[in-house]
Amino acid sequence: MTKIVIAGKSDCPYFAKAELLADDLQINLPHFSAHKVSVHPESWQDWVLRTKEQHGWTDKHDGSSPLVWRELIDRGGKGMLLGGSNDFEEYVYQTYGLRLDLGTSDVVKTAEENLQYKQTELKEEAERRAQIKPLICTITEGTSPIATCLYPHLINGSTFGKEQDVALRVMDSEEKKSMGDGVIMELEDIASGLCRESKFVSSRSEAFADADIVVLLDSIFADESIEDETERKHNHLSHVKSHFETLGQEIKQHAKRTCKVLVCGQGVPLNYATSVLIDNCCPSLLSQNIVGMANFKEKTAKALLGGKMGVNGSTVHDVFLWGNLSGSYKVDTKWSRVSRLRQTSITGPSWFCRPTSELIYDHKWLEGEFLSKMETRNEELKSVLKHMPWMKMAAAVQETLAAWFLGSEPTFRHNLATYLKEPLYGFEEGSVVCLPVKFFPGSFEIVQDLDVTESAKASKNLAASPSEDSEEADESDGRIEWLEFVSKVSEELREEKELAVGMPVVEKVEKEKTELDQTEVDGEALDETVADDTVVIEKENKEDDAIDGAGDAAETARDPLIEPIAEEKEELEPDKNPENAEATNAEPTDDVDQPAAE
The missing domain is CATH 3.90.110.10 (Lactate dehydrogenase/glycoside hydrolase, family 4, C-terminal)
Incomplete structure (x- = not known):
């Protein structure tokens, strides 16, 4: 069974002429079948490029209207390109010996009717699509195992309703784009009738745009390498604060006012993260629509x-x-x-x-x-x-x-x-x-x-x-x-x-006091060590002096000249006796005036 496919711009008179010729053939030939594709003029070039690429006709057609090809099996099979309107008329004449003489006014009238009908069809399609309002659901860390376990439940009607369409936005970093594309492919293979759209996004503004529900699966764990517990909590909470402040600002700017936000990330202090989001999203969003999951x-x-x-x-x-x-x-x-x-x-x-x-x-x-x-x-x-x-x-x-x-x-x-x-x-x-x-x-x-x-x-x-x-x-x-x-x-x-803001003053004072006490303890230990070393050194010096003194005494006993020198030295040195020294200091000198006695 022969099947001819005629595609063209809805306002093209040559497409209208080929269409009328195909209608006439279907009336007169019982085994002749024609399928007509009317394309809006604004979408014609894009449609032609996709069709040529699909059938491999890249170099065999200049993109003019209409485009006619023959299919050997039912619609969708591999086609054989015939050409444009003139090529189709020549094919019909050579194969069936038939020509169709049409006036210009008839062809133009048919083209106008085709355009009017196409515009009406597009308007009805837009109205039908407008009635379909999918629930835009954004999942952060959308390539995580938790998210992949969650997706089938979101599009099977058990979560948002049996008749509620859902548009999923898988949000994650640009480095995980290949994994995100794999998630999108898997969602397409599920083939759920309620999943109207699924796409991977790495931009927060695009992910939260007009969102109806945002599920925050962001995981932020504490750094266990930090030994001090207070510093570890400060580091963790400061990261949580910075991250959820950024998310809150983006959600506030791009999401719907009625958007619902569920905080459920692992390692995240849920009460505090929810509080940070509320501080940054309200009053643009309702505070009762931002909650932390306790389930x-x-x-x-x-x-x-x-x-x-x-x-x-x-x-x-x-x-x-x-x-x-x-x-x-x-x-x-x-x-x-x-x-x-x-x-x-x-x-x-x-x-x-x-x-x-x-x-x-x-x-x-x-x-x-x-x-x-x-x-x-x-x-x-x-x-x-x-x-x-x-x-x-x-x-x-x-x-x-x-x-x-x-x-x-x-x-x-x-x-x-x-x-x-x-x-x-x-x-x-x-x-x-x-x-x-x-x-x-x-x-x-x-x-x-x-x-x-x-x-x-x-x-x-x-x-x-x-x-x-x-x-x-x-x-x-x-x-x-x-x-x-x-x-x-x-x-x-x-x-x-x-x-989250900084180390509390009390904690800082206690920490500094502890460090100061430790420094003092270390200093006392060091002083004790130095004192012990000093005592040992003084003891060693005294022993050396005793040995040297014993040697000098022995030499003095042997030298008769030392004794008179020692006697002269004693006469020159001041008296070391304290009583004599006080008496000497009490004697008035001639250079200083003495006070008068009362």
Whole structure:
């Protein structure tokens, strides 16, 4: 079956003439097929170059309109170039013996109709594309293993919605461009219908332009080669401050006002980094749209509690984290619950939950091993995997974003490091602390109806329930314990800000005093050593003098001339007797006037 492809500019009269001739052939010849490609005049040259390069016709056509070729199989097969309009007419006459005589007015009218139809088609296509508004999602350190584990979840509809298109921007340094191109190829091979665009960018301004969501996976670890702990913290926090200040300025200038920013990099003090971003992005961005991720530690706590109860960690809810995620924080299981119980005597529908306090009777485990495993779990995973727990981190990011955009169960609560617009639970206004939150589609709110003293009392009296006589004392102790915790967290957050700017004055004075004390100790040791050496030298000199004196005495005894010389020397020397010396000094001299006696 013969197939002719006719392509040309929509306003070209020669293209219209070839099109009419092909229509006539299709009517009269049952096995003749023609496919027409109308191209807008402004896009014609680019289209011709791509088509010629695709078929290898670089030197066989001058780029004029129309372009006609023959395909031996269905559309898409390798084509044989025929030429332009005159070449096509000659081919039809030689093959089928047919000519078509058309007036100039008919050809021009057809060309005008083609242009009008093409413009209408392009307008409709633009309107259709305008209705498709993909969510622009920028991932920093986009070639990292965590990012590659995260991408499939972002474009399968589970994170932003089943009908929400996504445009991914893989951001990383220019040195990792080849790896970034490989990530883009992999995303294309996934062939997700929701992924409207994916591209690698190294420019921050391009990456954050009109972004709807920014996931900051930047990892900044402390320099372990610095021995002094204060200097190591200062070095680390100063790097974090400089890096996130730059990111905050770029996001402020280029991202949308409604952009949501999630801080979740490894080795980064999340509370402090979130605070730096808020200081640099607000008020252009809303402070409640810049948060630090706490789900990584929350998932660890749920997994440990679920393992203790013999259930899946996904059925454990309302495990709260309070405070500074990179410093002093509290894991609160007072309100934790378990759903979808099947192996206990008390069961119910999917919404029915039981408190974990009814299922975990080992209170010593909650106070000891549970909290210690919370600190060592990540290191255990690293030692077994020989790398960071990338899948767990990616799952934590995905769950946080899904809850933030789609909402979560109204009865379940989660955790975020968020900015406080007013004092809450004892924490200061303007601080960034981890608190329980409720997620709604596109937003969240802080849970404000919790009695934190109950948690402190429960942790203190896990082994035995308090009596009525000690209830007031326990409540007072719980309040004091909570205030001490809040004070400790607030002090840590202030110290982080001070260390990021420079060494605190107190630390500098103590360090200089320590160095001065060490110098004095070293100097005293050196003086003692020199004194010991001096004593030894003086002792040696005295022994030498004694030996020399003994020799001189022996020689004097043998020489009769020395004795009279010695007697003369004694007469000339002053009297060394102190009494004689005082008498001599008391005698008046003739040169000095003596005071009159009273």
